[in-house]
Amino acid sequence: MILNSTQLKDLSELAIEAALLAGKLIQACDHKALTHHFKSGASSKASEVFTELDLKAQEVIINHLKPSLCQFDLALLAEETCDDRKRFEKDYLWCIDPLDGTLPFIEGVHGYAVSIALVKKDGTPQIGVIYDPLKNDLYHAVKGLGLYKNREAWSPSDSSKENIFYFICDRSFYENEFFAQYQAFIQKMSEEMGCQKVELIRHGGGAMNAMWTLSSPFACYFKLPKKKLGGGSLWDFSASACLFHEANKPATNIHGDKLDLNRPDSTFMNHQGVLYSSNKEISLAIQDFYASL
DSSP, rough: OOOHHHHHHHHHHHHHHHHHHHHHHHSOOOOGGEEEEEEESSSSSHHHHHHHHHHHHHHHHHHHHHHHHHTTOOOEEESSOHHHHSSSSSEEEEEEEEEEEEHHHHHOOOEEEEEEEEEEETTTEEEEEEEEETTTTTEEETTEEEETTTTTTOOOOOOOOOEEEEEEEOHHHHHTTTTTHHHHHHHHHHHTOOEEEEEEOOOOOOHHHHHHHOOOEEEEEEEOOOOOOOSSSSHHHHHHHHHHHHHTTOEEEEEBBBOOOOOOSBBTTEEEEEEEEHHHHHHHHHHHHEEEE
């Protein structure tokens, strides 16, 4: 079954409603009162921690999306449930992260969001919805139908008066053996682009890291490939990849190729890495630097 643009638009509205419902739940929750739980086998502190709020938010989302599963014969992949692998049998799958950035939420800092995507079986994102409960900002996109912020058509600016280059990374990358080299490389690249300074951001989850990158004319967010399972998951990047595609901004793996958003052997992204950039010049520079190491 191939979904047409009208069906995709209707499903995007359903995903928006689900994201806002989960967002209200998150907004009403006292992060200081939550009990923290830890997943076994997680690759980092950020990926191992979860709370009862993650589970409740996911339940709200799935309950709202449930009618569409039968109506359109969709699969479902969500962070807090087991992968039933129906995503390889159905033509499309919902890909859900009910609270992306649980760690910044627990800490009470900006960087958490609700992320919902509809992905084609071949890994092509069709719908992306990201809701920032702290700032009350809603981002969404439908393949071929444009990019929106707070339901208004949105075209991120390619220029800025402040000329700051935002180097956005995960906390784990800050401890990487090559971090200092990347930091020096980005400093040099930013100067060549006429930026006044580089600002390091390392406190957000994958969804908001991507949105901060998309919102800036000079920014990058990337995760390097590694042999160990980890590097974020399909639900961390599926929604934002759709948003980037509709903005005509680079959202690729570290080699500049299409993101593998329905990976058959795992739900992790460590095999090819992730690279989000404000423009192609930044993306190509980072790809070349990675290849040179």
